[in-house]
Amino acid sequence: MSSDTPSHVLRTMDDVEMIVYNYFKAQLHQKDLRWIPRKYNDTWNDIVDERLKRVVSTLNELSDELRSNGASFREMKSKTELVISALERQNGSIQDQSGYNAFACIAEHLFGEGIRWNHVLTLFVFTTELAHDFYLTRDDITTIDTVADWLVNYVTSRLSNWIRSNRGWDGLIDYYNQSNIASPCSTRSLWHTAVVIGGILAFSFYHFAYKH
Secondary structure, X not given: OOOOOOOOOOOOHHHHHHHXXXXXXXXXXXXXXXXXXXXXXXXXXXXXXHHHHHHHXXXXXXXXXXXXXXXXXXXXXXXXXXXXHHHHHOOOOOOOHHHHHHHHHHHHHHOOOOOOHHHHHHHHHHHHHHHHHHHXXXXXXXXXXXXXXXXXXXXXXXXXXXXXXXOHHHHHHHHHHXXXXXXXXXXXXXXXXXXXXXXXXXXXXXXXXXXX
16 A cells, blocks of 8 residues: 555554554553553554554543543543452453453443544543553553553454544544634533443443342
8 A cells, every 4th residue: 555545544453553552652651651562572663654643642632631621530530440340350351352341341332322533532541541540450561451452452343434434543633623623622521431431330230230
C-alpha cells in the first residue's frame, strides 16, 4: 500500500495495536509508570508514522480533558475496583478468555445504544485506568499487557467496521476539532462515564449474584 494512504483507511490490526500501545504508554507515563509491551521486549520503538501519531496525540488530549472533569471521572474510576474484585474471585486468570469476556461485557453496555466517538474515547480512558489499577493490585506489570490486548481485540473485532465507515481515525480528529469549535470543554463534562459505570454495575451484580 502506498505511503500516502489516508488515515481513514484502517489498514491492519497492527494499526490498532500501535495506537493502543502508544496511548497506554503515554497515559501510564503520566502516572510515573514506565511500560513497554512485553511482546516487543527490547525491540520497541515509539510510533513513527505521522498519521498514527496524530491519532494518539488526539486521544491523549481528549483523555486529559475527561480526567479534568473531576466528579464524573472520579466516579468512574472508583468503580474499577468492582471489576477487579469480580475478576479476582472468578476461577482462572485474567489472562484467559473469561477476563476478556468480562471486559467485553462492560464495553457492550457502553455501545448498547450505538457507537459514537465519545463512547470510543470513554472506553480508552476506562481501559487504561483498569489496567493501572490491576497493576497496583497485583504488582505485576504483565497485567497491563493483558488489559491493553483486551482493548486491541475489542476495537479490532467490534469497532473497526464502524471506524472505517466514519472516516477511520481521521473521524476522531474531526470530532476533536469540531467539538472544540462547537463547545468549550466544560460543556462536555459527562462524556459517557455514566454509561460505563452502569456497565460495571450490571456486570458486577451479575457476577456476584449468579456466579457465587
